[in-house]
Amino acid sequence: IQKWAIAILLSVSAGIALTTSILIGKSESKALTRPWFSARNVDVTAPAWLRGGIPVGNIQLPYARIFIIVLTILCLVGVYWFLNRSSWGLRIRSVTQNREMSACLGIPTETVDALTFALGSGLAGIAGCAITLLGSVGPNLGGNYIVDTFMVVVVGGVGKLVGSIVAAFAIGTVNYLIGSGTIARMVEAIPFVSDFFEFFSSTSMAKVMVFALIITFLQIRPAGIFPQKGRSVDA
Incomplete structure (x- = not known):
């Protein structure tokens, strides 16, 4: 009965989604979709209490x-x-280290999976709200951070918050x-080293250099700075 109910609900939801998309697609004004779905970035106005900053010397902290x-x-x-x-x-930590043994001890692993997914989704939502304070919001906003995010997790060690x-x-x-050229200025006394870092003194080239350093680091420590420990990992 449960399988039949799921199949019926999926069919009904797919039909509703298809019908709604067709009706909206045939709308001439598209007044419902234009404010929400478009390729243009949307500016988010910060609250009044988040405008301005604290002057510290010659700089201002927003x-x-x-x-x-x-x-x-x-x-x-x-x-x-x-x-x-x-x-x-x-x-959660028990399931992460040894899923089979956790299930044998009576831990509801599927519930743990759902809870972990909900926790991660909530944190992603908070991060998305915070990013709106830094600039405009668009469909490709996450692409600017996804690579750095994966590098942080891999280098720090999967499952390690401190890492x-x-x-x-x-x-x-x-x-x-x-990227700011600070290292290039620090080694001006060594011309060929300074020229080498000067070549990478841009935002895009700095990411290339950092990515190369991360690859080299992972060749030495594949598990990251703080490797995960546990019987299943050691095995």
Whole structure:
């Protein structure tokens, strides 16, 4: 009965989606879709309390970026507490290290999967809201961050929160030092080294250099800075 119910619901939902898309597609004005779906980026107006900044010497720290930093710290603290101090966090870590043994001990692995997916989706939603404060929003907004995100996870160690934090700081710092030309200016006394880093002193070329360094690092430590531990991993 459950399989038949799922099949019927899927058929009905597919029919509704198809009918709705046809009706909207034939609409001349497309007033319903134009404000929401288009190739153009949309500017998001920040609240009044996030406008402006704090002057520090010759620079100004925007309130929006300070808010994003504080929000990130709160999310990190919350995730750390959840994974290390709650019973469901213990179940998540158990399933991550040894799924079969966790199931034998009575841990609902499918529920853990759903909870983990919900947690990740919620954090992604928070990150998406935070990114809107940095610029316009469009369909390809995530493409600017997806590669860096994967590099952070792989370098830090899959499943390691501390590793992701350390890797994010390391990759971001190295990317800035190379892309801004800081390293090239630091080694001006050595002409050929300075010319080498000067060639990579741009945003796009700095990413290429960082990517090459990450590949070299993973050849030495394939599991990342903080490798995952467990019986299934050691086996």
